[in-house]
Amino acid sequence: FLKTNRPRMGRGKRNKEVKSNLTDNESAKMTTSKGTIQGYNGVATVDKKHQIIIDAQAFGEGQEHHTLQPVLESVEARFRKLGIADNIYEQGAIVTADTGFANEANMKYLHERQINGYVPDNKFRSRDPKFQNQKDKYGKRHQNQPATGRKNIIPAGEFQFDPVNLTCICPAGNAISYQSTREAENGKIRVHFEGRLLQCRHCPKKHQCMQNPTSANHRKGSGRQVSFTIENKRLPNYTDWMKHRVDSPQGKEIYSHRMSVVEPVFGNIGTNKGLNRFSLRGKKKVQGQWQLYCLVHNIEKLANYGRMAA
Template sequence: LGHELFAIDGCKMRSNAAKEWSGTFKELEQKRQKLKRLISYHLTEHQKKDSWESEEELDRAIRQVKTILTLDKAANKIDKFLKHNEPRLGKGKRSNEVKSNITDNQSAKMTTSKGTIQGYNGVASVDKKHQIIIDAQAFGEGQEHHTLQPVLETIQERYKRLGISKNLYEEGIIVTADTGFANEANMQYLHENNINAYIPDNQFRSRDPKFAHQKEKYGKRHQTSGKSKAKQLIPASEFQFDPITMTCICPAGQTISSRGTRNNPQGQPTAYFEGRLLQCRHCPKKHQCMKTPSAADHRKGAGRQVSFPLNGKRAANYTDWMKHRVDNPLGK
């Protein structure tokens, strides 16, 4: 171990569970009711026939019984889960209910470069000198933000338990991680605990002159030939935002709903608005306004969303502190 620099990164891995068995408690209850209706239907069809005259009819009856047993087993599985478990809450700013999984409720549905999987985010920490893994944990959350603090605390506790270091981070060891770990709460934790970390935000390249001509030289990232250009939507600038009354009128003349004011990822106070489903569903401009117009046709969908940064210079925050560290010559 070099005790000079630790690098932290995550890798999403499949669990031994099917994503089809995932859902909120409301969705699982709906699935259970659907299974019960199917069981009732097959039982009714089965009971209509008192006798089976041919071998073909007998085979059909046997398959029907097997179907009923399979559906009954699935319905009982959901029923047992709902009775003995509580809804699972997310770990973001707004702790809304997230999808549970009947087979493996510690795993989570997460998006990867190869599609959506049911699995874990495996986060490994590596010592620079000989690439030795000093910590590896699995988290049932797709986002990496909340994993940084428990990972750093686990490493600290392990080094203390093994007698390597009483306070690892006081020795000035550098900690690096990618933009997936960057948020205001993590920057505050690093600052308050005097951890010598460098975690770039997702805009750090745009501030570095060395990257100014990167697109001209190499082209845009993830560029694929043959694909059509991205759909040009009606910009937020065409929405009439009134910061005094906190109202917003869309290009079709409809007043859309306020979703409150909160800080954006850059820490700037921002007002958020969203069109109501019925407004967007029947709007003649929805194909020019929405990236996915069909989202407004579904009862669980959403209307057009826009946000507006509020005027007034915000106070400096911990993300600004990290930006300064990453942008200075030593950080680079």
């Protein structure tokens, strides 16, 4: 495998090499409600009117945002091959996708292709006045569970941050290492620092400064990590364009239907059909298994509603 394959690069914001699994090189680590597992993402495109799956693909990537473009192109090619439409997106098709598909590259693709799409960022609820009292009315999630992590540690505000030279001095007087400058989900630029391992290990303020002081005790651990927001005078981007679309009355009305369109389909396949995890290895086999279950879903829809008037 090492002789015939190049290093596999991740699809996240930091383009770094990721490890290949020994038993299934095409799979990836997935963060789920049951922890981190090795597997695939099953992506399905669903018709709003009849809940028919018109495209189903499996991707062995931890991030799903990069799958939007190949899925939309596959749908376009399928409708053209069937003679339904040369370009389904130019004939009034509306595309909605959840926040997992929101990034700048996808927004740019939708804009340049002139696709009538609505893909909200993960902050769109907080901008909606309808949800401003949601936490007061329903409470916070897991509010009765014991809190994790340590409170009352030394805050980042007590670190001496120089935004010009990108340096940082910790409360103990030690310079900590610059790590990276990245754009956060809200579009702001944040600068990240991390304390040197040996300095944090022997620092007298370690127990007041670190969430997990023992992480500095072994060689593969890490020191105190802090980040700071810097002034970001940027021009409007494609994400801003999508925010205006999603926040508009029309956008809210269109996107409100996504939950009732696609989630029942996944519920039917996962709960009624019993596909709660792929049981094969290799992308080709996994995709076959995923498409087979989607085919059974479509057959069931056609059997129950196929004679209804269009």
